[in-house]
Amino acid sequence: MRIGNGYDIHHLVAGRPPKLGGATIPCDKGLHGHSDGDVLCHAISDALLGASALGDIGMHFPPRDHRYLNADSLELLKQVMEKLRKKRYKVVNVDSIVICEQPKLTPHFAVMRTNLSKAMGIELDQVSVKAKTSEGIGELGRGDAMAAYAVALIDLA
Ligand SMILES: [Zn+2]
Numbered sequence: 807m808r809i810g811n812g813y814d815i816h817h818l819v820a821g822r823p824p825k826l827g828g829a830t831i832p833c834d835k836g837l838h839g840h841s842d843g844d845v846l847c848h849a850i851s852d853a854l855l856g857a858s859a860l861g862d863i864g865m866h867f868p869p870r871d872h873r874y875l876n877a878d879s880l881e882l883l884k885q886v887m888e889k890l891r892k893k894r895y896k897v898v899n900v901d902s903i904v905i906c907e908q909p910k911l912t913p914h915f916a917v918m919r920t921n922l923s924k925a926m927g928i929e930l931d932q933v934s935v936k937a938k939t940s941e942g943i944g945e946l947g948r949g950d951a952m953a954a955y956a957v958a959l960i961d962l963a
Contacts, residue, residue: 807898807961810857814848815953824952826904827918827935828880833909837952840869845954846904847879851886853958858890883925896963897926901934902956907949911937
């Protein structure tokens, strides 16, 4: 078995609702980024690439590449899974934390977990999503940014 971790942070900007784990969250501030800015998908993708020692998402999906402008990060996660399958890896489980001052993410966990498990081709109980606030500390606490951490365990299929 092999383990990997992933981390991502994006600025929050007015005018587009955030996408997290492929779910559009009703909120007046959204995630800035070249892609759809889905920090959770990005952290999980990096954890999977880390576990398989295949690099990171910046290397596979360069932000300067116009193909990834407004890219659907769930699709990028599917492409990461294809790279793992080529190495004959399967996902054992994924755990994640989104650091977000507001809105409350708990009502969206079910949709996020469903989207993520489908994108990775695994069962719902193999994906965990949690949320934490930053207790008002720093840029995350001020609501200027949103971050996510993820760990992934993989095994040979
Ligand atoms: Zn990102």
